[in-house]
Amino acid sequence: MIEVDIAVRRGTFDVEVAFTSDAPIVALFGRSGAGKSTIVNAIAGTVRPVRGRIAVDGRVLFDSAARVDLKPEARRVGYVFQDALLFPHMNVAANLAYGERLTPHADRFVDRAHVIALLDLPQLLERRPVNLSGGERQRVAIGRALLASPRLLLMDEPLASLDAPRKAEILTYIELLRYELRLPIVYVSHALEEVTRLADSMVVIADGRVSASGPVAEVLSQPELQAQTGRFDAGAVIEARVARHDEHYGLTALAFDGGELVVPNVDALPGEPVRVRVRARDVSLALEVPRGASIQNVLPSEVISLSGEFGAIVDVALRVGAARLVARITRKAADDLGLAPGTRVHALVKAVSIDRRSVGFA
Amino acid sequence: MIEVDIAVRRGTFDVEVAFTSDAPIVALFGRSGAGKSTIVNAIAGTVRPVRGRIAVDGRVLFDSAARVDLKPEARRVGYVFQDALLFPHMNVAANLAYGERLTPHADRFVDRAHVIALLDLPQLLERRPVNLSGGERQRVAIGRALLASPRLLLMDEPLASLDAPRKAEILTYIELLRYELRLPIVYVSHALEEVTRLADSMVVIADGRVSASGPVAEVLSQPELQAQTGRFDAGAVIEARVARHDEHYGLTALAFDGGELVVPNVDALPGEPVRVRVRARDVSLALEVPRGASIQNVLPSEVISLSGEFGAIVDVALRVGAARLVARITRKAADDLGLAPGTRVHALVKAVSIDRRSVGFA
Amino acid sequence: MPTRDELEIVVLSLKVAFWGVAWSLPLAIATAFVLARKRFPGKILFDAAVHLPLVLPPVVVGFALLVLFGRHGPLGKVLDTLGVVFAFRWTGAALAAAVMGFPLMVRAIRLAIDAVDTRLEVAARTLGAKASRVFFTVTLPLAWPGLVTGALLAFARALGEFGATITFVSNIPGETQTLPLAIYTFTQSPGQDAQALHLSLVSVALSLGALAFSEWLVRRGNPRLEP
Amino acid sequence: MPTRDELEIVVLSLKVAFWGVAWSLPLAIATAFVLARKRFPGKILFDAAVHLPLVLPPVVVGFALLVLFGRHGPLGKVLDTLGVVFAFRWTGAALAAAVMGFPLMVRAIRLAIDAVDTRLEVAARTLGAKASRVFFTVTLPLAWPGLVTGALLAFARALGEFGATITFVSNIPGETQTLPLAIYTFTQSPGQDAQALHLSLVSVALSLGALAFSEWLVRRGNPRLEP
């Protein structure tokens, strides 16, 4: 449970945000200069809000009314800074150990060897930060924050300069932390992929204000968001449950209100709730059920509305049972198919377009 | 024309790479710590190679045999550093003007006002770098390098901490530079999307060595690359020409050896060559031509091979005329359709899955 | 080549300079930290007080020390009861050296502390380190070159300190006659220029040694070792 | 409150200190740069030579100046033909002050130059700036606090410089009698402590002013103004 309700001033820039979330992972999302780092700094205690209240799992970190202002070292947050900020006079091993040493043994829940292996740091331990590459520095910063066994993890674009495979590994680990240790995480990112995969709840920041917040599924269904995310990433999020696994083909069937969605292997037991982001560009429409096609998911749906009147592309909002989907198709196709609100169509969703990144634990 | 053939030592790490490219944009691609920044530094003259030769458009920047080693200031490279490196004692305006002032008027080809607007810097001009957000700093760094009107642009992950819409704008501008000014660019990135959109030729670096290089299309067709890019991004690149524009629907038909590909609006005149990256996950297969479906591109093809025998997912290599495509489908679908080398199928490619980011000028 | 007397002088000078620096270093660090990081009313006066020994003629500083720390001085009396005697002892010479070198030390350390990126200190605090721990594990190590420079300047100053020392603790051979005092004594007697020159060279040699040592120290602790 | 004589002394002292610092500053910057960034054989000896005035008793430095820059000294003769005279002039006092403050200035500036992130210099060079331009537009501005500190230390030292000055250019009222020399004169006769104290206070006031000014300068040019 993260509660934030603060006003922060940075020069002439005002941040005034309030959000609460009982989801373990909250994503802060917003354009460059929106005020995300400022908020994270306020939570970490490295910037003092003008007024307000910050509480994590009931522990009050800051409360201007009650004159509570825990020192940064008392907040036990693990802060992965946007620009690593490694200690230049220590080698990697000492950087990693810095916070760990200050944590009582009883409070340590992070396995040092495991984190070092995960971040691929073993051969770097003796090096000074100057002798690391940009991505290596970021990895050490992540390790340093984790090894302090924080009670809240603040990650300010931690994966920005990492390659895709490493990113995936680290994301898996973060998911694990969230899942196994119920470690609350505030995650700043520009990558919607990361956000949907990791976060349960998201807060969209624009110009120092909250422009949308709530469960990821809800927030992402709001079309106004496109200004922040770019068109490419429009889509919908479906809340589903694991129905069954097809061990033979390595597929998982997810049941949701509009039917079933077959996707590659999801690491969850039958019955567990999951969240699936289906991107508009991955959804096609057909009037008839196609035959002899590789597309696994054919969902009967009804057109709710069609976006805009100009341009080559149309976003078609669909009702699939109680759930919603968005399909992005060419205007030509919409015309060819004669789509209009109320038209009954079949939404075609490739199973492979929903990979592990698009599925999060609810 | 960029020619690089160098050996560089950084501590115990050896970089030994050789590549030439007459494409205006070369992408350096590789995992964290592979040696990309080291190579870029050598080109900029900020790190001295042990031996080798570097030439850009015939201008020799470094040649150990001929004892040529131009000073960094004589190389006229615009270097966008991985960590901005703005001058902390100058405000943004002074940072931007630093290189510009040193460029003779006759050599300036970058419009100051335009760059400042593009990077959305007008309201930041009076600020010191400490008072900028991470992304703002990166934008200023890009502007600073551009305004020096360089003859070669070196960009080391310049867009890592920018939001998607801003990223798109900047990419468009970089494309323009490349296209209008024939400004050669060396672009370091982890994002395959950026690479395919921008680059003509790419060099994959692994552990200080070139593991693949050549035209982007060729390099990306190599399956070994998956270790570097992650599975998500597998695909193929098709060389095509603009056949015609459908003004009414805002679509462009691209002709290639295997037929035609309809995609949203491409900014190019009929006849111009373009390069299209089709991601495997966006390609479905069908035995029959589907009817009443929104999918615009149905390409008759022949299965060349199917990847692997395990797992939920199969990558199907296809021959479409002389071109190749890869379709990523579930193993179940492959079995259902009875796919085998030689099977004739229809490759289904959504028009909207190929957006501006996937199309580059050849 | 050096006579026994000279050797005695050199040893004494080194002892005086070393202890002068050693005792004042912690205080100088604390002072530099306060000046660099704290805001309080009267700070500028405090700052000025620190610089006094630099501005005043050494003789005046010597007199002030004599008045304060002499056997009958207010501080001297108190310290006397604690068994600490400065007057006319080598300890007094060390005190004089420490006082004269103090502003140099403080300034150098402060300069280095000012140059430390405070964001690194912030990072350390988020990792659970208290302010004091941050100071000793982050700020001070990063200010290392300033520390060494400060100590070197103070040490060199101690080796060259004359006016305050001779005024405060006199010029007693074997007890307070350091190198500069011995050199002075020689220059005061006509015809002993050679000895004075000789001792000056010894002085130069010592400082060369100190300098080389300090360079080594800085290099050893430099956080920004180039690749 | 100050008498006309005192005023004269103060003005002279300021003139001497100011010009001493002003003339030596560029040289100190160059020296600091060379020591911070260049490697060459004999560097340590050069470094030691810079520190000499700090290590040697001021009187010895004064004698050395007399020998070198006196009218019959090798340098003095040359400069004489150029119309530059140091002997018994306030210019000589300024020279003495400059020499004595030089190592302090160099050290402070060097410390600051050492702390400059060389990657910023590299960035400037890729933007087309020659090494010299980089130095003046990047290195030096970033070393600003060190420059100010160095100048302040040297200025304060100049205000307090006694031994070298009196030895080199004597204690001529109105020409070379700076504050410390005047204070000295008073301390030499019994019963004039009050005047000596008075002048010392003037000295303190001056340094307080210099200090406040330097703090303002540093703040003004500080690249890391917190938000």
Next chain:
Amino acid sequence: TVFAATSLKESLDAAVKPFEAATGNKVVVSYAGSNALAKQIEAGAPATLFISADLAWLDYVEKRGLTAPGTRRNLLGNDLVLIAPAASTASVKIAPGFDLAGALGGGRLAIADPDAVPAGKYAKAALASLGAWSGVQGHVAPGENVRAALALVSRGEAPLGIVYRTDAMAAQGVRIVDAFPGGSFPAIVYPMVELKPSTPATHALARHLASPATRAVWEHYGFRVLR
């Protein structure tokens, strides 16, 4: 410990040697300016015998009741001489109203500080009584002490200087042009006094220094021994 004016350095060292040899007592002498020594004695310095270069500072000590009653005696006397560089051919006859300014020929007259140092005061008094002070007042080069004046003359920086006979005799590079007539300046006296608590050893040393046996030593160095 003996506190003695710096100008006694060589002669006193020579004078105590036989005493040390005879008694086996080690005599420690601290040489410094009379003013500093007097103040140090006031501050409780462990001195047993004080030999001042003038009467005023001895009076200062006596007035504070620090001296052993009845032990004061005027030990030595000295003369003033006019000196010139050894190479100079100047010849000046000292007489009432003599043209010293003309003899300087635009140069400066090197003396010890006439407002502070005894030697300077004597020189001023001598010139004044001879009616020559007003003529040279603006052309003096007041040094820190006699030694500085000597250095100026021996280096040729000053064409003429006024110093003690003892210094002139010991120094190289200068020659005595003429001596000042006895009545032209107050008697130059080096008084000696035992300090409280007087011990037999101190008393013995004082006696030794005043003994006829030591007289030769003093005279060797140019002093007059007073009764």
